[in-house]
Amino acid sequence: MKISDFIILVDTKAKMALKAEASRLYLSFLWWILEPIFFVLAFYFVFNILLKNGHEDYLLFLMCAKIPYMWFSKAVTSASGSIVANRGIISQIDISKAIFPYASIQISLYKEIPVFMLLFVMCIGYGYIPSIEWVWLIPLFFVQYLFIVASGMIAALLVCYADDVRMFINMMMLFLMFVSGIFFDITSIQQPLQDHLLTYNPLAFLCDSFRKILMHKGMYEINHLIGLIIFFSLLIGMLHFLYKLLSRNIASKVVNA
């Protein structure tokens, strides 16, 4: 299959799935906007009203990291079950199995667009006016997408061989939430642990970088970002090779499961 056909097929599948999902709900596509608004309101209620957090920007501080984390978590979790969920198609046609995690990841990406729009509106509401530094968000989104693709492909592949991996993924996501500096500032952690977290946990680096740009007009470690791009690109390349190699083996596992 040509790369262009692969991309078009992934995009078609993702858009059809989104349309199918929207048609099942009375409020249809409006849920894309409503869901993140309710989500932010729930956090506002907990942290600003119930806990009366003294830090006035805490809600924005939280959202700058929680939203990228949720994108990662939702995308990888949904991608993990994507091959198994398409058992019907896989049992009938010899097709690249990578299509399924990619389509899931694409669905999550489209759903995340209004969520990030809401985050930007919140930033403006809190007085953090968009500046030229916001351009540096683009490579950040790109790295996060690569991170999601690599993790999603690994998760989807492993779930084909052992469904137990789903349980592990759920635990992993919870663990990542606590070690990625979402509820606290990663810089408040002692050295050398702080450096280790930022170096070896890409999510901690991404969350911290989103905050740096959106709230402090700052800049992330560009060399680390380039390193991540190279690492994830190589990893994704290897995963595509592995998917090709195991294609029929995956089909056997999924069909006979």
Place this chain on the structure above:
Amino acid sequence: MSQSSVILKAENISLTYKSRTGFSSSFTHHALKGISFEITMGETIGILGKNGGGKSSLLRILAGIINPTGGQVICPPNTTRALLTLGLGFMPNISGRENAIYSAMLQGASRKKAKAIIPAIEEFAELGEFFDQPVDTYSSGMKARLGFATAMMAEVDILFIDEVLSVGDAHFRQKAEAAMLNKLKGDQTCVFVSHNSDQVNKVCSRAIWIESGVIKEQGNTATVAHHYNLFMQS
């Protein structure tokens, strides 16, 4: 490939399933045990056998969807193969038209080509205004019609057909059978699987009867079908 006209060669194919039944126990099933045969270009062969006899698994192996656990399938390089199935990847909340486009794309067509063959699918499926309605509003016969119309558009070197003629009402069944016979009359190489020997007799020049994972008999369709019928009645 020893003969130039041989388009597919199955060599000693076996398939063993191992499914887990507990923490340390498993169940092993030998679905296919050493199946060998050849298909020549342009030939239509039928595979007969009762339900659960390993026919669908064999078809999946021949179509290149799964690998056998033993033996091998040899095809000349770049031979395209497709398993003709009904309702490939249909999404219930999406219209028949969009599902047909998606299904054609799954079978290897580009989006442009998929859109180009839509009028032919629309005409063949006879769904009228339902073609633009979600598939979950369809009756099972309508779904089958859409599925058959979409599947028939696949252009490949070897076509594998699994029990597809038992769908829809009598009128559509006749139409589907005629369309398939028309396709098979040309140069199309085809492997047709059924538990119904009359269908195999109608479309195939040669038949293979599979029983409990092994070839029980192969050769002239009428003879094999006759023996198969006698066996099934006994």
